[in-house]
Amino acid sequence: MTNKPFHYQNLVHDEWVDYNGHMNDAAYAKAFSQAVDAFIDDIGLDEETRKSWGYTIFTLESHICYLQEAHRGQELRLDIQLLDEDAKRLHVFFTMKNTEGDLLATSEQMLMGINSEQGRPAPFPDPVAAAIRQLREAQQQLSIPKQAGRRIGIKR
Amino acid sequence: MTNKPFHYQNLVHDEWVDYNGHMNDAAYAKAFSQAVDAFIDDIGLDEETRKSWGYTIFTLESHICYLQEAHRGQELRLDIQLLDEDAKRLHVFFTMKNTEGDLLATSEQMLMGINSEQGRPAPFPDPVAAAIRQLREAQQQLSIPKQAGRRIGIKR
Numbered sequence: 049m050t051n052k053p054f055h056y057q058n059l060v061h062d063e064w065v066d067y068n069g070h071m072n073d074a075a076y077a078k079a080f081s082q083a084v085d086a087f088i089d090d091i092g093l094d095e096e097t098r099k100s101w102g103y104t105i106f107t108l109e110s111h112i113c114y115l116q117e118a119h120r121g122q123e124l125r126l127d128i129q130l131l132d133e134d135a136k137r138l139h140v141f142f143t144m145k146n147t148e149g150d151l152l153a154t155s156e157q158m159l160m161g162i163n164s165e166q167g168r169p170a171p172f173p174d175p176v177a178a179a180i181r182q183l184r185e186a187q188q189q190l191s192i193p194k195q196a197g198r199r200i201g202i203k204r
Numbered sequence: 205m206t207n208k209p210f211h212y213q214n215l216v217h218d219e220w221v222d223y224n225g226h227m228n229d230a231a232y233a234k235a236f237s238q239a240v241d242a243f244i245d246d247i248g249l250d251e252e253t254r255k256s257w258g259y260t261i262f263t264l265e266s267h268i269c270y271l272q273e274a275h276r277g278q279e280l281r282l283d284i285q286l287l288d289e290d291a292k293r294l295h296v297f298f299t300m301k302n303t304e305g306d307l308l309a310t311s312e313q314m315l316m317g318i319n320s321e322q323g324r325p326a327p328f329p330d331p332v333a334a335a336i337r338q339l340r341e342a343q344q345q346l347s348i349p350k351q352a353g354r355r356i357g358i359k360r
Contacts, residue, residue: 073263077233095223107229109356111267132358139358156356197355200265200312202288202295
């Protein structure tokens with residue numbers, strides 16, 4: 049993990065726009081998934097390391113809130129906040145913002161460390177655990193985002 | 205809406221498989237999104253009708269539980285359950301199963317009917333509202349799936 053705070057930049061690709069003329073709901077999921085890939089790189093799980101250690105990350109669960117439409121060619125900035133973790137799991141929260149800093153969407157996710165030879169959950173390798181601790185310490189002042197921990201439902 | 209129960213079939217496309225050798229998390233979102241498109245067709249909102257009525261459906265929120273891995277070429281069957289609705293919103297739940305009927309994933313979603321000229325929420329057109337009532341009546345005996353209404357979090 050570098051000393052710079054992690055963030056990930058992308059833009060709304062042509063093929064991400066659907067018949068409604070805006071970024072398709074599944075394309076938001078794609079952008080958040082790519083941000084997870086960049087994040088696990090950042091905590092020491094790049095392609096080479098995943099192969100040599102036989103260790104990877106699976107997504108167990110994800111929750112997206114769609115707050116504003118995004119349009120073709122628009123720049124996107126994704127940031128991560130670590131909400132919780134244990135020896136094998138990361139509970140993370142991503143924001144997606146436009147260049148003005150408006151919140152377009154959020155994605156809350158549960159990620160699981162996996163021994164890829166056994167296909168079973170396994171504790172984070174030491175350097176990864178150290179990077180996670182470093183992120184937690186850097187973020188301990190952050191408050192819980194209001195979209196975190198949501199249940200979907202019509203309120204009456 | 206036809207009299208046959210709605211379901212949607214797909215398969216794990218080559219480009220849906222990621223470096224972990226299984227269907228990528230964002231591809232599950234894509235499959236569920238395509239099932240929503242097929243579903244709104246089924247309740248009377250196909251492309252022609254959306255254009256002539258100036259009415260469409262947006263996704264407000266979605267929650268995926270990843271329960272089993274899916275692999276290249278595997279057949280997928282997606283079914284919908286209507287959990288709740290009001291004049292403008294549908295609270296829906298999709299299951300994704302393999303050909304043996306094993307549950308691979310679920311997607312809970314909140315969908316909103318939109319007047320596409322104003323870009324604002326608007327009540328379902330009458331024929332769509334009638335199709336939704338018909339679906340509710342057909343499904344009134346179904347129990348609430350255990351993945352519905354989940355909050356993401358590490359339980360301790």
